[in-house]
Amino acid sequence: MHGFCMLNCFLSRPDEVTFTAQFDRPGNIGRVHIGKAEIEGYKSKVGSVITSRDFITNSKGGPTWRLKFEICTFPLKGKVRFAFSDSTADARDFDDAIITQQETVRATPEGHENMPENLNNLAIVLLQRFKRTGNLSDIDAAISAFKQAIHLTDEDGLFMPLYLNNLGNAFLARYDRTGDTNDIMASISAYRESKCFDHTSNPFYIQTAIFCYSRPATDYDGYPDDRLVAAQYWVGLSQQHDPSQVLAAYSTAISLVSQVASLSQTIQARYRSLLKVSRLSTSAATVALGLERIDLALEWLERGRGLVWNQLNDLRTPIQVMKPSGADYPPANITEELERVSKALDRAGASRELWLAPSAGTSFTDVRALPGFEGFLKPLIHADMIDHLPASGHVVIINVHEDRCDALALRRGVHELCRISLPDFSYTKAEGLRESLKLYLHASGARTRGDWNATRGMRREGGSGGVVKNILRDLWILVVKPILNPGLCGESKSLTLPEFAISSYIPTFQTLVDRVKKPRKVEPENAGIFMISQPGTPNQSPIPKPERNAAATVNRVINIMENYTCVHFACHANQNTSDALKSGFALYDGQLDLSSIIQKQLVGAELAFLSACQTSTGDESLAEEAVHLAAGMLAAGYRSVVATMWSIQDQYGPKVAEGFYASLIDSESEGLNADGASRALHYAIQNLRKSLGDSESSLVSWVPYVHFGV
Missing domain, CATH: 3.40.50 (Rossmann fold)
Structure with a gap:
């Protein structure tokens, strides 16, 4: 058994799982549960990680095997508890995580290769609890554990710079609390030493790093969260050192967004996941536009926008699409399964329905195997977008990024995508306009419904300096006017968009x-x-x-x-x-x-x-x-x-x-x-x-x- 197949069998029927010699790696079960919890952001699954420890320890037998299990799974148990305590601010979870990590250190034999990592994990949790409570005994213990981890690690060890950086963080945290200059000097020393490991001009190491990030990013058996992190590092290194790989790196990263925020999560968990990649699609599109790949820019912008709404829409689409096909095609069993999954998941991510997402994926795969349904519920490609434009008017998509701003214009019957550069507009400008409007609306009382003239009076124009007028003027000159046909606009600065177009907006x-x-x-x-x-x-x-x-x-x-x-x-x-x-x-x-x-x-x-x-x-x-x-x-x-x-x-x-x-x-x-x-x-x-x-x-x-x- 491998990956999610093993995991789903173990979660649904643990008594029926038989462990063979091939599964003689005691950390694997705990790691599988950890992956499930991380992917789904689902707190109750933490119990599965902890329960698996007792289940395996009691069923497998043998003190040597149990010791291996303790060493491998105690860090995982602490990691899960700490991960959720960090988001929920539950002090008991911090306490449990620290106790677990302390047990891990005690259970690890002297000289064992895992000892530095276990000490580092213990120190991290102590440091985080110190940041919440301010208890100096925690930060003292954290610094001591970090020092032990460094002492037990070879000078050229892979994790030496990480441990040194963590030690620097700990000294800095204690300095912020006590003001002791010895701590700030120790922090600087640790940071300086860790930076010695950071940089090299040797292209061999750079290419090796790119390869080492690209491999896990494209490993379909890996966990989506880990793959996405690797893909983002791949993107960064490729942009700096090997531009030939940047499109492949971004393509991989974009494809992982929907998996990181998958249907197997609650709505809240999906939004938390999307916060980590909120700028990914616009960054990817910016790079694609710079390389004249307008088609990719269009596709990537779509795949990174309105993900949750598109998922909800997909839940209903199967039924609407397939019912007109008749009773026998597609097969009734596939249609019925999609109907069941659709209705269940449509109930807005209720916790008991999370485990239906794998069923949805299986059903989608079955449908895509049918002639004519190969693209069923797959992400839109630019050809689909061009073929399904409104009968009249233009569709305009604006991408605003720190590096460049562009508009993409599409019109029915015109298969060539049009890119319009907006050189005088910028991300900083957009942020400034938004902030100005927000402050003005707050001052005017426009954030609260009511008859403003009757309750508080509208702020006089002179008091605000014509904020809204200035914002609209800037948007007209810097964004709208370059998009519209210059022959229609002429040179007049008093014209407005409603004189040329009736505007509608779509989220995706x-x-x-x-x-x-x-x-x-x-x-x-x-x-x-x-x-x-x-x-x-x-x-x-x-x-x-x-x-x-x-x-x-x-x-x-x-x-x-x-x-x-x-x-x-x-x-x-x-x-x-x-x-x-x-x-x-x-x-x-x-x-x-x-x-x-x-x-x-x-x-x-x-x-x-x-x-x-x-x-x-x-x-x-x-x-x-x-x-x-x-x-x-x-x-x-x-x-x-x-x-x-x-x-x-x-x-x-x-x-x-x-x-x-x-x-x-x-x-x-x-x-x-x-x-x-x-x-x-x-x-x-x-x-x-x-x-x-x-x-x-x-x-x-x-x-x-x-x-x-x-």
Whole structure:
């Protein structure tokens, strides 16, 4: 047995596993459990690591074997406990980890090759507990253990620089606490000695290092987390010393992102995993663009964006794609298995469903073996994107990176990808504009819903220096104008984007492709708008002028939603950036969250108008994931979503909605659907703009409305 096959058998049927002479490496079982816990970020699996120690010790027998097991698995046990204590800040976990590492050191025979590593592991946990508690006895013990590890390691030992660096960290931590200059001098000495091992100009060692990172990165039997770390080192070394390998390195790293944040994890664990690689796709695309590989840049940007939403969308896609194929093709057993896995995993990552992910992978493999289904649920390639563009208009993707900024433009019928350089824009500039807007909105009260003029008054234009105007001007000159046809723009600086285009936004290209590939025809009997107005939500500010005060309870709303093509929420909203599926709308008796909406499988969902607070505001640390309600409603099946980037003024919300629906109903589309939604919002906002003007306070009132979808 090898890798995950062995692991899954042991986890599901431990009594049936027979250990042979080939499995006479006692650390392997503990390591297998560790890998499972690391991949899934699933705390209860830590118990499996610890339980496996007692299970193997008692069943295998023999003092020599048990001693081997103690030496090999005690560090693993401590590693798992410490890993989770570091994230949960549970002092008992730190205590358990330290006790475990101390037992490991005691169980290791004198002169054993593992002794330096075990001492180093003990010192690391002591150092971390010191940082939490400030107990000087911990840092003293940590320094002593680091020194012992160094003393027992050969001068040219592989881990000598690591141990020296760790010792330097420990001395520095004690200096920060005590101010003893002897500690800072000792820290500098340890750091200086460790740096002696760092650099070499010998190309043999550099190529060897690249090879040593590329091998584990491309080892399909390795754990995704470890492979991704190796791939990132491979990327860094290749960029500096061997550019011929950089595309292969990035390709490997990008392919591992979906495995690191896989379906076998909870939503929260996936987001934690994605934080580690939040900039990977934009960095990869930047390198690809520099090498004129625009096709790769497009694919890599897509594979690194909206991963969680795409996974949720994939859970429903199999059923929608295969049901029209008939009862016999694909085989009924595959269809039924996909249906089972889809429904289970669609329940938003509930802990008891995590182990169904391997079943999903097996089912997908079976489907891909069928003629015509070879690309089933695989990542989009640029040819798929070009072949499924909207009938009219352009699709523009903007990549902002420290090294360069570019826009990619695509249009139906034009197979050549167009790259537009944005030389005067920069990542630093974008960060500055975002920070300026955030500070201005906070000062203006636009982070809290209400009638600003009535409650606090809009800040006068002179007080803020025209912040919003300046931001819009910079975006027009530095980003929008270079993308638009210069023949249309001319030299005037007073023109605006709405004079040239009706804008829509999508979190991922997959969102667009799905809607183009699967057009809907709305049945007249299902066409209609379900409007939810909850003006008196407990613990929330009142929303004025509701048309009707219906009983907007969670159960009533969710059950009625599936009977209408369009839904309008005029209520408060909550965005949970740590678990997007727990974001939702505040109703009278509780929150209607996204997970409940997604589980409903709203087959006829067309349009969602979110007249709520900041429904398209995402998480700054996960910008590529579009962790906001608008993207969530697209994932739930709605083809078109109207949302806001910041809180809207209640006095203007009804005017925008009235103009929007008047334009939508007057459109030539059959039935009330998402067709024409972007145009309807465009006209409604332009009418509001005409009545308010372009003063600073007026811009904050009409700019935040955004259309998502097609």
